[in-house]
Amino acid sequence: MADVTIFVLHPNEQYCQEIIQAFQSYDSDLELVAIADLRDAPNRVREEQPAAVVVGVDTPNDPALKSIDTISNMPGDVGIVVVSKEPTQRLLVSCMRAGSDEFLEFPIDRDELAKAMDGLFRRKGIASQTQGKVTAVFSASGGTGVTTIACNLAAGMAACLQTPHAACIMDMNLQFGSVALVMDVREFSHTLADAAHEHERLDENLLSSFMSTHASGCAVLPSPLSLQELEGVDPWDLRGVIQTCRKSYTHTVLDMPHSVDDCSLVGLDEADEIFLVCDMVLPAIRNTIQAVEVFHELEYKPDKLKLIINRFYDSDQVSLDEVVEHVKLPLFWLIPYDSQVVITSLNSGQMLEAADAESPAAHSLMALAQHTVGLAPSVRPKKKRGLFSWVR
Ligand SMILES: Nc1ncnc2c1ncn2[C@@H]1O[C@H](COP(=O)(O)OP(=O)(O)OP(=O)(O)O)[C@@H](O)[C@H]1O
Ligand SMILES: [Mg+2]
Incomplete structure (x- = not known):
């Protein structure tokens, strides 16, 4: 707002x-x-x-x-x-x-x-x-943790706020989207395709009827089950859906695909901020550098881009300072490498916090959700680490 x-x-x-x-x-x-x-x-x-x-x-x-x-x-x-x-x-x-x-x-x-x-x-x-905020979670490389971060962020925000229409997540991966699977939404009657087809008469009530609900209270708009469902849908229709999400929910999270094309651009353009996810390996770092250049050409304001390093571990080969120096963005958030909790969470359909609230990755993601909704660190006094220890 x-x-x-x-x-x-x-x-x-x-x-x-x-x-x-x-x-x-x-x-x-x-x-x-x-x-x-x-x-x-x-x-x-x-x-x-x-x-x-x-x-x-x-x-x-x-x-x-x-x-x-x-x-x-x-x-x-x-x-x-x-x-x-x-x-x-x-x-x-x-x-x-x-x-x-x-x-x-x-x-x-x-x-x-x-x-x-x-x-x-x-x-x-x-x-x-009074429109809400749109956050696009994006990476220039596949498999860097975009869906993990987007789902945990959206569910975390809904759990923190506990207000009606606190948060929704939209799966912008038009093919092979996995938000519904990761959030353990097993049965759903509508997808992003339905909302896009109805974009002209899509209001808060109709949108809400297309949403599934995660246990946290977060509304979930899954990706289409097949590309045929999207026949006749153009990027402007997707823009309409995002705009209705913005009007209806305090926070909208977009799980973005890794390409920059006409469809993904509407999400990136509409977003108030882009969480740019990179990990500690060279191909991802190189692609992130290129993505920052693309966003610069698109004339996105520098503060729209928030660099998140996921799967962080102490590496002899690549240091955090080197990543930050080459990507030319300040580090916004750090999510530690924590394969055990992530695998448990994926296989059990739980968010990281529910899988193991004390794991470093769960702490970091919940702190990110709290930070994004503007909650003070004192809200979670039971945690041993400071809320902002994940920010440099
Ligand atoms: N902090 C982490 N620590 C350990 N493993 C992680 C972490 N974050 C994500 N992963 C693992 O990395 C893999 C990719 O994660 P995810 O599917 O969220 O990435 P993505 O960028 O959405 O991938 P895709 O290209 O398939 O869309 C998954 O196996 C996930 O369990
Ligand atoms: Mg993904």
């Missing part, structure tokens, strides 16, 4: 930060600005026109009610969300009268927050900005 600013008004800094954290886990792209001085708030709102203000109100005489009244009478259409530790009926009525749009109890429940903000943004006509 790019370029959406929300002011969080509360004189208590810690309370303010807790509210900010809850909103960040709803959408990590929101720009959240803490304002401690309530007297200063109306002027800031007038000048900077945030999409919404979140105001802490705890008693019917709280001075924050005056700020709500002033802001609700301003020109513009600023949404007002009240967060209260003492949510009495009387307080609720006072807030409504002052002009608030939504009312949330503190501590903030994630589902309630998602419902309130989705509704608020829709009503305020900023639906186009």
